[in-house]
Amino acid sequence: QRVLLLVASDVDALCACKILQALFQCDHVQYTLVPVSGWQELETAFLEHKDQFKYFVLINCGANVDLLEILQPEEDTLFFVCDSHRPINVVNVYNDTQIKLLVKQNDDLDVPAYDDIFRDEEDEEEDSDNESNGSEPSEKRRRFEEDVIERTMKRRQRREWEARRREILFDYEQYEYHGTSSAMVMFDLAWIMSKDLNDMLWWAIVGLTDQWVQDKITQMKYVTDIGILQRHVSRHNHRNEDEENSLSIDCMRIAFEYDLRLALYQHWSLYESLCNTSYTSASLKLWSVQGQKRLQEFLADMGLPLKQVKQKFNSMDMSLKENLREMIEESANKFGMKDLRVQTFSIHFGFKNKFSASDIVYATASLMENIEKEGPETTNFIKALDSLSRGNLDKLHLGLDLAKKQLRAIQQTVASCICTNLVISQ
């Protein structure tokens, strides 16, 4: 049985996709991959393929709408939805047959009780039928137990129920948010199947990091999920602690880091990274003259000469890099940046290759969002997907470069908007 994989265009989805592809390969499942970047594409892709496929896997799309209503599939079509979008549409939750949701067990969905929102239509009074279709009046009528008062009561009860239902649904659906990263869910699946590999773990980390970078989850959730992944990281990577049985340097290792949240700083210069990370540029207000001054003060406070700071990070003096993280953290606190360090992971393979999870997120995202498109629509998506594999370092480096361009462009655009008073406070 062939499967159609519909994958949304975000890094978490791509990571989840990678994991799933690896699992499919293990089990020799045949599948077709279709990237979708919106509802229209989802619908089109479905329509194009619905005659050839019975099984559809949706990654980071489809959970928050009534899928059956929108896609109108055949009765034997099955949808597996792994989507971090919340709230999940109630119809998807309560459909027992055609929609299968992949959700982590302790993800609290807060779904309203079935009886509060669905009602057996057959409870309706008989008059509704006759009234609506203008058929001839019955020749004989039986008078029922319940008299008018009871019927009015029933009607009132029904109205009350409906009002309550509206309220419940309103509360349930009024805020949109995100649940656990789909990549993490897929990793969980792999783990349950005892097929989890370090590579998959890394993708799960990247997926989670993507959610954090894009502000899709709260700090608390992020930290909790980091904790969960940390356990897996230990399990997969503890051999490195044992000197005797340590792995070859070429094997991939994941390490926990309490790292600086400066975008791409290890592949850039510290200066560039400080200027082009939203957190620092916004905290220091780098678009203004005072901001630039503050930056100088900040660097001075850390005792970092400008010349050093503007060099490629790898070329910075070792002595300066020694306690960099702690130093920066200390100074940052003085300048109102209390969260300059963040719990995260990094990946190492070979001597030269060390990447932070956020590095990968930025690189992959920029590949996907690359405005220069060569070839058909899906090229960027495929490139981004490929860059997640360790064998495609060239694509990764391309992504890093593009990410730098992107981050710079963002800063410049925002700075210019602010400076030309395009942003007005209401």
Place this chain on the structure above:
Amino acid sequence: MPVVKDHSGWMRKFKNKGKDTAALRRQRVEVSIELRKARKDEQILKRRSILFSLVDENLSLGEEKRNEIIQLSLEEIVEAVNGSNTELQLQATQATRRMLSRQKDPPINQIIELGIIPKLVEFLTHADNAPLQFEAAWALTNIASGTSDHTKAVVEGGAIPAFISLLSSPHMHISEQSVWALGNIAGDGPLYRDALINCNAIPPLLALVSPVTPVGFLRNITWTLSNLCRNKNPYPPLDAVKKMLPVFICLMEHEDKDIISDSCWAISYLTDGCNDRIQIVVDTGILSRLVELMARPELIIMTPALRAIGNVVTGTDEQTQAAIDAGVLAVLPCLLRHAKPAIQKEAAWTLSNIAAGPCWQIQQLITCGLLTPLVELLDKGDFKAQKEAVWAVANFTTGGNVEQVVELVRSGVLKPLLNLLLAKDSKTILVILDTISNIFLAAEKMGEAERLCLLVEELDGLEKIEALQTHDNNMVYRAALNLIERYFSGEETPDLQPGTGHDGLYDFSVEKQDFDF
């Protein structure tokens, strides 16, 4: 990258800025959840599977218990009903009423077998015991609501005169219940209907209609009266009809939809007969009100009003004209385009009967713009409606003069008409072929037969007619052959250059001439 903050607090700050929750609620678009019906039962079953087994257990337990209760009670009921203790009589009657008024499977047969119906009928006469009268009336109503045998049991227990007396009870709920019971008896068929009429049920019924009668009561009366107008073989007696009509006229002015609806149904029964019966209705002047009601959006009102008018125009030319004078032609176009196929069909049927009239009536069809919606219906309507529309066109071409037929063709009727030759129904095909023949006759009178041939050919009609020569039905084959032989086997006339009109079709123009008929 988020700073540590309370999630919901942060969200609330952002979303509610400037608005309060009430305003937000008001702006919220209604969410309608529709569970796909195909899956619904499964889902409910699945979800409730635990519950169901519990309920079943309860039921089976309960039923045993309840059966016991019933059996005890059934015996007790008989005993009490036949006894002289009025309190027990009331209890027993009420228990009977309760059993008969439960939602599912009332034990009508069981109760009848107890043989207590004559007693219950007798209770109806206990003027000193209103509760007993009421319970007995309700119980008997429900027995009479079943099959013909059930109603028969009630009638044979002597219920008719008893209920008719109760119509004048000082207690409204009792007289209302009697109205209901009589409605069930009348609804059984013409036999009991006439029995009621012969027992003089109508005057006291009519007397109950007054401006102060509550709506619920009035609904019951209207329904019962409508049953007294119902059924054929035989039709209700004319004098009874004449008594009831004025009251229906009043009731049709009421604002309650059910009352209007049942009144219209009554009128539709009364117009479903010979022309004399139609005349009686027409004479009341009710037609304008009916046409008004035909234009109402509510199906329960529009359907019987349309049916009644449809019946009226099956009558004489004058009766049809009365309907036209009442404004039916202004309302029909909407109904011909109605979403519901049944309405389309009835409207087309009505139109076909008007089109069966003399040409001065057919002319009104043209002037009131009925041709366009007719052609539309012929083209895209529901198939059953299309069949009626075919009849309308056929009648038109039979009764219409040459000018009118030309007008019909100009309205674009040929294309959809010819398309319908592909229908599976032989009768329809025959009527269409007949119609085409009529149109050709008109064309011949104007010397335009050849142009019509070309037009038919242009519209792919010729190939369809030719195809019919191999039709299974003998008459179809012969009619098709006839047409072809008469009009399509002539020699080619290459020098005929037909002019094309602005719509690309051949211009079938007519010079104004005087036609003698």
